[in-house]
Amino acid sequence: MRVRYNECDRVGIVFNSNYLVYTDVAATEFWREHLGGYSEFNEIGLDMVLAEANIRFRQPLEFDDEFDIRVSVGGMTARSMTIEFEFTRAGDQIAEIDISYVCVSSSEHTPQPIPERIRAVLEGE
Numbered sequence: 001m002r003v004r005y006n007e008c009d010r011v012g013i014v015f016n017s018n019y020l021v022y023t024d025v026a027a028t029e030f031w032r033e034h035l036g037g038y039s040e041f042n043e044i045g046l047d048m049v050l051a052e053a054n055i056r057f058r059q060p061l062e063f064d065d066e067f068d069i070r071v072s073v074g075g076m077t078a079r080s081m082t083i084e085f086e087f088t089r090a091g092d093q094i095a096e097i098d099i100s101y102v103c104v105s106s107s108e109h110t111p112q113p114i115p116e117r118i119r120a121v122l123e124g125e
Contacts, residue, residue, distance in 0.1 A: 001022060001025070001066070001067055001068075001069065002064065002065070002066050002067075003061050003062065003063055003064055003065045003066075003067070004063075005063055007021075007063075008062070008063045012062050012063040013060045013061070013062055014060065014061040014062070016055070016057075019055060019087070019095055019097060020053060020055075020097075022069060022085075022087070023053075023069070023083075023085045023097050023099060026069040026071050026085055027071065027083060027085075027099075029071075030071040030083070034121050034122065035118065035121060040118065041103075041118075042106060044115065045105055045106050045107065046103055046104065046105060046106060046112055046115070047103075047104050047105075047106045047109075048081075048101040048102070048103055048104075049101060049102055049104055049109075050099055050100075050101055051080065051100045051101060051102045052099070052100040053097060053098070053099045053100075054097065054098045054099075055095060055096075055097045056095060056096045056097075057094075057095050058092075058093045058094055058095060058096070059089075059092060059093070059094050059095075060094075061087070061089065061094055061095075065089055066089065067087055067088060067089040067094060068087070068088050068089075069085055069086065069087055069088075070085070070086040070088070071083060071084070071085055072084050072086075073122050073123070074098060076114065076119065076122065076123065078113050078114065079102060079103050079111045079112060079113055079114060080100060080101060080102045080103065080111075080114075081100070081101055081103075081114065081122065082098055082099065082100045082101075083098075083099050083101065084096070084097070084098050085097040085098075085099070
C-alpha cells in the first residue's frame with residue numbers, strides 16, 4: 001500500500017486511526033484469498049464484528065511511504081478469532097495490530113459458533 005496525503009496529519013505522519021482503515025483493507029483481501037470473499041459469512045447469515053483492537057507503534061508512516069501488511073490468524077475460540085497485522089516498510093517494522101473479532105448472526109447480532117468449514121480453512125492458514 002502507499003500512504004495518501006489525506007491520511008496524514010499536518011506534519012505528514014499517518015494519523016493513528018488510519019491504521020485501522022488499513023487493517024480493514026488487508027482483512028478484506030485476506031478473506032478474498034482464503035474464502036473467496038467476506039460474503040461467505042454474509043451468505044450464511046453471519047458477520048464478524050470487531051470486539052477489540054490493540055496497536056503497537058514502532059515507527060511512523062509518512063506521506064507517500066510504501067508499506068506492506070502481513071495478515072495471519074493469531075488464535076481462535078468457538079465464537080471468536082484474533083487476526084494479527086504486521087506493518088513493514090522496506091523490511092523495517094512499523095506497527096503491529098491484533099484485532100479480536102466475534103462471529104455473530106447478521107440479523108440478531110448474537111454470538112454464534114464459527115462454522116467448521118470456515119474454521120478448517122483458517123486453521124490451515
